[in-house]
Amino acid sequence: MSSQLLTYIFVGLSFATYIAIAIWSRASSTNEFYVAGKGVNPIANGMATAADWMSAASFISMAGLISFLGKDGAVYLMGWTGGYVLLALLLAPYLRKFGQYTVPDFIGTRYYSKTARLVAVLCLIFISFTYVAGQMRGVGIVFSRFLEVEIQVGVIIGMIVVFFYAVLGGMKGITYTQVAQYCVMIFAYLVPAIFISILITGNPIPQLGFGDTLVNSSTYLLDKLDQLSIDLGFSAYTENTKSNIDIFCITAALMFGTAGLPHVIVRFFTVPRVSDARKSAGYALVFIAFLYTTAPAVAAFSRVNFIESIQEKSYLDSPDWFKNWENIGLIAWQDKNDDGLINYSAGKPFEGSRPIFSDEFGSQGQREIKNLPTLDNSNEVYIDRDIMVLANPEIAKLPAWLWL
Amino acid sequence: MSSQDYWKANLKLLSVLLFVWFIISFGFGIIFSEFLDQFSLGGFKLGFWFAQQGSIYGFVILIFVYVIAMHFLEKKIGIKEEENE
Structure with a gap:
């Protein structure tokens, strides 16, 4: 069996699972459609939040970005995780306590104002559109490589698939689909990372291999990478190229932005109790941290491999x-x-x-x-x-x- | 414990946790990062480690400290939550 065929079968099965879950758990009431009947277990909710949050941008683009940015890439790592602390401490429990379906609902009710609510809706639409644009490019890249088509065609195919299983199930369907998706995603991300870490440093844990010495040598991976980068005319991988004030501001912007993302916040409306809202923010960050601490390791490994496998080859x-x-x-x-x-x-x-x-x-x-x-x-x-x-x-x- | 005391305790907890949050990310990961780079942790320069690994571990710990502290605080004041309120 060719690897191409295996790939089709594997990906096909994943989608079949997602769609089956969507049909099995499809929503039967308004409460279920928007907030899954407020009956989601905090661990499942954390996993779903993580999957939601780590879609194409984190999963596909982030390690690549860090790989080319070096230490500056930390703005994404800190920015996209630090916001969860704000979310757990300052937002999630209070929004859950208030008992509405969405943030505009909350703002409208809290401030007794239809105008405030409308402004919130406009903000939400703007955020969502910007966000989806980035995600869709990621989806397009996956489909274009997988089906060997141009990237625009990939984007359209991706949109159709996502549309199908998102609309069908409402929040409950999406939650359980996301749980399955998280498991598939983290598996697909960690397995190659672990193997590459073993190949390069002999250490099976990428987070540690990242700071370990290269196989059969006493040079640390990061020192080698600094040297390679400098030799090619880049700045050292472990040093910032942007000024501290830039990094500070970008990180802050990403943190506050993360804490305010509508599709993340809405997840905290789906758990039974306020204390569960706090817990699920914690679990979400644990599940996110698996990927976010692996990504910079993957970035460093791939940078070394990339340079070594093409530089001055015919x-x-x-x-x-x-x-x-x-x-x-x-x-x-x-x-x-x-x-x-x-x-x-x-x-x-x-x-x-x-x-x-x-x-x-x-x-x-x-x-x-x-x-x-x-x-x-x-x-x-x-x-x-x-x-x-x-x-x-x-x-x-x-x-x-x-x-x- | 009155609900005012509860709110005060809550605010105190929040400010301590947010202070730590700021120090491990903006402090160690950015402002003092270059200074910390003179120390190393295995093959990592310390400032680099905080920027790309340490701060994330710190965030996870912070949220769980908050969850546990709030649990005890609410027990003390006797808050019991109903499901699907």
Whole structure:
């Protein structure tokens, strides 16, 4: 059986499970549709919150971002988890106590004002649209790689699937679907991370392997990574490039933003008691922390692997993943010095933010791009950061059954 | 214990926890991060560890301290919650 077929079966089964859960637990009353009858166990609710929160952005994009940002990436790690402390201490228990379905309901009732309620609704719609835009790109990337279609087609397929099982079940359906989804997601994230950690550092726990020495060497992984980064003209991986005030403000913005996300807050209306609202915020953060403490480790591993597997390799011998992602258009290579080798370093490889592919192929068989090359640096590689998590197992040469 | 005392105790608890929250993230992870980088924790520079790992562990602990402290506080004042109020 080909790995392609296995992938289809595996993904197909996951979706079948989600849809089955949605049908089994579909809502039969208003109370059930909005707040799942207020009968959700705090651990299940924590898991569902975690799954909800960690959808495409955290799961796919974050490790890739950190991988290219180095220490600056901590703004996302701290920002997207620190908000839960605010949520648990200052918001969730009080909103649950008030006993409404949504935040605009709360604001409207608390301040006796239809206008305030309307403003809250507008804010909510604005937040949701912005948020969904990011998520949908993630979904599109997954489907485009999985079905080998262009990214726009991937986005549309993803939307149809999500729409189907979200509308059917209401809050109760979504809660239990999310619990299942969390389990699948964390498994899919941790297994390759653990194997890569073993391959690189010999330590099975990524959080510890991250700070461990490389296999058969006494050099620490992070020291090696700092050295590699500096050699290629980047700044050291474990040092900030942004100023402290920037990092402070971005982190603060992300924390307060997290505490205010409508689809997270609504989850605290679904538990039986106020004390359960506090507990579920705690459980949610535990489940989130599994991924959020693994992500920076994955980021560091993939950065090392990425640099080592392509730097100064000839394009003809470049690994399959490099060409596969190039076909989808998320990697591009322009041989600026005509030596047939992939030269990766700091700086933009070409003018413009995305590659514009022509239908021609270059002397090595690479896809030609129409963008003008930049002359102030020798970087020849364009890589979309979002692919790092998906490409990571391939880059690390894990066996196919692991990363499908 | 009156409900005023309860509220005061609640506020005191909140301010202590939020202070710790600020110190481990904005303090150790950002403002004093470079200073802490001169110490190391295994292969991590300490400031880097707080920024990418330690602060998250701290957040988890903080929420559970809050859950437990509130449990005892509410027991003391005798709050009993009904389901599906």
